[in-house]
Amino acid sequence: MGFAEQRFTVNLSILFTELPLLERPAAAAEAGFTAVELWWPWVDSPAPARSELDALKRAIEDAGVRLTGLNFYAGRLPGPDRGALSVPGEESARFRANVEAATGFAGSLGCRALNALYGNRVDGVDPAEQDALALENLVLAARAADRIGAILLIETLNAPESPRYPLVSAPAGVAVVDKVNEATGLGNARFLMDLYHLSMNGEDLPSVIERYAAKTGHVQIADNPGRGAPGTGSLPLEDLLDRLREAGYDGWAGLEYKPGDRPSAESFDWLPR
Template sequence: MTYVTAAAAHSYTVNLSILFGELPLLERPAAAAAAGFTAAELWWPFGEEHDPAPADLDALRAAFTGAGVQLTGLNLLDDLVRGGRGTLSLPAESDRFLANVPVAAALAGSLGATALNALYGNRVAGTDPAVQDALALDNLAFAAQAAHGIGAVLLVEALNRDESPDYPLVSAAAAVEVVDRVNAATGLGNARLLCDLYHLAKNGEDLPAVIDTYADRIGHVQIADNPGRNEPGTGSLDTEDLLARLTAAGYTGRIGLEYRPANGASADAFGWLPRELRAAR
């Protein structure tokens, strides 16, 4: 199955933290290029290291530039490798987060990225949620300033409650509420919703209504089919309709491909998207 009509209106970026994950990190940009992509995004790629060695940063830059692939988006310190869902609202991890922001912003800026994604962080047992929320606002404002410095937006994402039961932002409305608080605090207006259609679908949200309601707040869109988090056409989501609705709502940003290949190698998971549409425009 291919999606041509609606897909042709958008530009795509492939998430190299989940696709091509069968390859070493430094080989993934070239693999994406071989599949026809010229843009890619990443979760935080250095595990728990909030300030990786300059040689490691240089090697990642070289992998992208050598492959002719632009880095379009980067997670701030997310701690996904150890089961975290972000660090910015966790009192014990706040210093690591703050130290990571300029490092991540410098890396993103050097490769042309226009988005930094700040996962909110799980609730901490025994800690007042209001304390976490106040810390989150301070740290998000700091990150928004850093994003502004490289001409980027700061993304706030809702996750699904089944896979992230301790994560407090499990609806588009909850994430947008945080976005609005950050913009009010900084006056920069560069905080935006990361509209991940897979997570929102898992939460049972009305995706057309989310698109129509929050189109002016959406800074980035990510897709995967539901259930399974595999490529479009493997589940129940009407990807063709959703892409068309994004166009009609005025969304002109990229579509992030953040899914796991249903079968075989990642290179075989793009049949739904004609090769001529994969290069960023």
């Protein structure tokens, strides 16, 4: 088994960022990829103009790549924001305004996975109030995703880099998945297993895979330390992906790593051709 048997999708919000957004799908295709994923590209606009959506759709279609994953609006990424849906006031309102725009765009390209980042804790606000707001907004997102035949992904981050983000363990993320599924009855909420974030939290990755592979809807990878390409750190990523396949996961693995001090196209030398 190994990397050669895995289907990889490249995240165009962290790789190929040296290029304008509309040039990235073609660059990914030129590098040999058939699938891409994205954070919400318009960090200041949860509902951009139709012309902007159409231009990105054409760029993806013209490149001949498939959109396999899309984040809902999550504020400014990369940066201090870690989602919006649990943040009272303007940010959660922006998330709700984004739900139809994001699902409509994803549906137009046959994308069947939408990722909802939970959001940071806010000073002076009861965490229980934020959790109630989060569940309300996640139910809204799950129902919208279901209308296009998509799954809703819940992602855990890591405490060292995101100390105000409450979902910093696999059990915490899966607990939210279960709450959403219970509230909607749809069963389309899934865990996003990001092996980099989980390793930063010090979790036992083989154990996480054994326990939660059946509830996992998408996987993302980067090496640790450094969040670089496989082989730049010490994570046994090839072995971990083998374990996921043996546990029944047959989906994509998203490359969500930093290319380092080189063009993104040169950061795939670890990948069997």
